[in-house]
Amino acid sequence: MRAVVTRVSSASVSIDGATVGAIGTGFLVLLGIGPNDTQAQAEKLADKICGLRVFADEAGKMNLNLAAVGGALLVVSQFTLYADIKSRRPGFTKAAPPAVAIPLYEQRESKRWKICHFLEK
Numbered sequence: 001m002r003a004v005v006t007r008v009s010s011a012s013v014s015i016d017g018a019t020v021g022a023i024g025t026g027f028l029v030l031l032g033i034g035p036n037d038t039q040a041q042a043e044k045l046a047d048k049i050c051g052l053r054v055f056a057d058e059a060g061k062m063n064l065n066l067a068a069v070g071g072a073l074l075v076v077s078q079f080t081l082y083a084d085i086k087s088r089r090p091g092f093t094k095a096a097p098p099a100v101a102i103p104l105y106e107q108r109e110s111k112r113w114k115i116c117h118f119l120e121k
Helices: 037-051 096-108 111-118
Strands: 003-007 011-015 018-023 028-033 062-064 074-079
Touching: 003 037, 011 074, 018 074, 074 096
Parallel strands: 028 074
Antiparallel strands: 003 028, 011 018
8 A cells, every 4th residue: 555645725626627626724635556555554544544643733842743733634545655667658557456445445444544533633
């Protein structure tokens, strides 16, 4: 499992001009899933991301996590994180096939990902 995590003041995803996801302060997460990734790995990654202390506290020190600032997550499936670019034509055989990736991607709706929003400050 690979993730690119970006701290944002706002982010949104649009498909054919229609917004399908939007957040204010939080993390935009591009999530790539490999063929051998598991539910346990997804939960561990969610814990790591939700626990990142990269938001400024009252002293300006990066000391607060997502829950402490009332932030949100916008998770976007990104199989291209597993691209093989040894040639001019990228290959994606190292990415999980849809039958494996979709159930793990949909775990972003699980309690582990959602708990980021509800932890006590």
